Amino acid sequence: MATVFVRTRLRTLLVAMIGLVAMLGLVAPGLPSAHAVPTDSPVDTVSLRGEVVYDLAVLDSGRVIVGGRFSAVGAYPRSNLGAILANGNVDPDFAPTTNGDVHAIAVSTNGNRIFIGGAFTEVNGQPRHNLAAIDAVTGALIRGWRADTAGANPAVRSLAVSGGRLYVGGKFNGIDGFDKQKLAAIDARYGHVLHWATWLNGGVNEVRVAPDGTVWVGGEFTRIRGQSRPYVGGIDPVTGQPTGFVATGNDSRIITLGLSADGDWVYTGNNSNRVNAYRPSQSGAPVWTRRPDGNTQGFAVSGTHVYLCGHMKGFPDDGSVHRYFAALDRSTGATAAWDPRATGYFKGCWSLAIDGGDLYAVGGFTRFDGVTQRLFAKFGGTA
Template sequence: MGTSGLGRRVLGPLCAVLLAAGLLAAAPPGASAEAPFDGGRTRFSGTPVPTGQTDGPVWAVEVAGGRIYAGGEFTSTRPSGAAAGARETGQGALAAFDADTGAPIDSFSPRFGTFEDDAVPTVWATALSPDGSRLYVGGNFNSVDGQEARRIAVFDTASGRFLGQVGRNGVDGQVTALAASPDGTTLYAGGQFTQANNTRRVRTAAFDVTTPDGTGGALREWSPQLSGTIDFVGGAPKEALRVVSLAVSSDNARVFVAGPFREVNGTPMQGFAATYEGDGSLVPGFRGDYFSVPYGWGTAVEVAGDEVYVGARDDGTSGLTRREGVYSLDSTTGAETWYLNCYGDTFGLQVVGADLYVASHAHDCSANGGHPETSPRTYLAIEAVNRATGRVKPYFVQTSGATQKTRLLSRALASDGRQLVMGGGYARVNERLQGNLTRFRTGSAAPQGVVAPQVSTCRGCRQVRVRVPLAFDRDDVRLRYEIIRRNQTGQPVRRIARQSVIWRKGAIVFRDRGPARGSRVFYRVRVSDPTGATRLSGRSRTVRVGRP
């Protein structure tokens, strides 16, 4: 959770012209006059659509079989719009929601048990089989529907049917990361365990899952050895030694491991390593210091084609050496393609087409063309990033009202191409009540914050001063403002383009010399984004021009 980064001032030609003409108010001190975001469009709207909710954090999400699966530390779900405690289902740990409507699926109701009577069964990690037909879940539980399932279980995604425990005896400690190989033969697991199938496997294990139901049985050799606790400033242990994310290269040859560790197989590797899928040995070429030594560590790994994306957090390093953003690396050589230098810990990654979506609480992405540090601080729950360049795109999703045990808000992302699903620990999304789970459809939302202009004139004046407060858009920065006199919506008296962002206050000021002396006029403003999504303000007050 970093401190402020370096902001930027960029003054575009359009703004310079408008300022010179007296048509645009100057930006407030410390604010950028132009938003330097990547010009490409994002696939998803920044405004959520109705989705069921949970009463506790969602740590993992998947979309498959016409369903959204959410796993976490919750004990119940409820429909979209329902207040906490209303219309609760009592479905905990793992729940399903209709992928079209977002409504909870009541017929999916697996019951998880734990070894400790007072513990809340928790799903920390999920993974899909390559064909999307099976859902693997890992966490802290020992049974599903009364059947043994020691911390790893598998479900049919289309029906939600519990298929069984993965492995002959599961594992003896929490599972916090899962990944299925692209060829569907192997399930990789990471966490805080010391045995798998009653065989020594410390924090990492791999299961053969070639059986028809995907439950598997035999252990594979892969089990890299992790060591070195991540300490906080002053040397106090901050994070338990474990794996938090796993991913497998597209050719099945390499397994990527991330978590709060400092060594792998006795070699310094700060929070991230690439290993061979066979024996778990290290792949040459991958550095041991992508992240800040000694406090940084990898939190999320996502593979797409020949690239592997790795996000991180850092609770100790100060200054510009802190690494909390995302690396894009060649998945074979470890060569760096780009680094997204955002401040604010990263927790989830999802590739969709040409974009990489990043779940975090970023507060300064100015080094990569995103939002600057502001006061008070502006946090974004998701950044959209151009995969080719590493530059930030306009996408302004915000969460607030963290639930107990986490103030880290957005934690997991998933997509089927039609929608982006976000899980985490929050009570609101874009200032509207929505507990811990939400989703965004493809398209663009209309501008927000569109209010009636403020107008004034003076005794004997033959003009009206029209002040238009800046609006904002959740998925665009290039907005067009059309100032409308009276009800002449088809003939705006002035059109002005202005880059607008949610954290920047300000206004466009226009002096209208068109009305006849003695006439009474009022104004509206119509604001539109590049897709044509439009919002019309209400009426200003009416003023009389050139009154004696």
């Protein structure tokens, strides 16, 4: 009986200690911290006037660079490029211009330069074909930096920075005067094409770089360096050879892909409304698959969730309604309750980014639960 009494007292003491820890907001070392999906309502920030924002980049200062097809940020006229301050107001001093759509934005490692890609021939009134580098503060062109793309479909679709390299993806047949197709590595400082012997037999819609340097690409290709890699693959940053990962469970071109912060998970969205989650170090088969009723066009991955956006309205397999936005458990694919109740046009949402405890979104949406918030939104509560 004494032993039972002691054990009971110990259990009581343990429960009390756990309750005290919870009351004080303490977390024991080594235990995972709590995580919450974002708030349903976005933070009140400036809206944009125009059709769509395709991409964004968040700087260390909290400023957000946005690019797309629009004519104003707040009350300030802007031609397809703009900046939003950390407080949600327009940056009045950042006013570069392009004469065509901006599809992709990336930031240099030191944060001093913004790289833009799209379908334009002029930036700030100067010739720049589909790719340019501008000052992150003023928006002025970087003098001497030029790497024009060429071909029947020369537009740049995606950009990614890793160290001193800028990776450029699209359907172009040439860049900076070189016969370099679909995917190229550019010296981020000088704008010169780097020798990187890789080639693909179809366009690149998305390029992302993992922490180990692996260059992940998704698009319309089926082969990399002559090896079968249907629509998605990883590429060695030095040799240009594809990694051993060969994806299964994907039957059409990849529109977008996302990476977890540690590079262990790769998420893809294809033209058949299929979202696949892969762990390339373990298998080429998807860990899980979901099928929303519209295409996914952007991913952002937190420690516990993968956020996706596009022009879906929900998930027929579980009957949940999620217009343009959804959050899934990153390990199982289970649908979270988060639903900001977005409405809009131009295929809903195009891109997402997580910075600190905030989730940023851009696209063609216009309202959330009936409240106007056009083309740009910021949600708190992701950490």
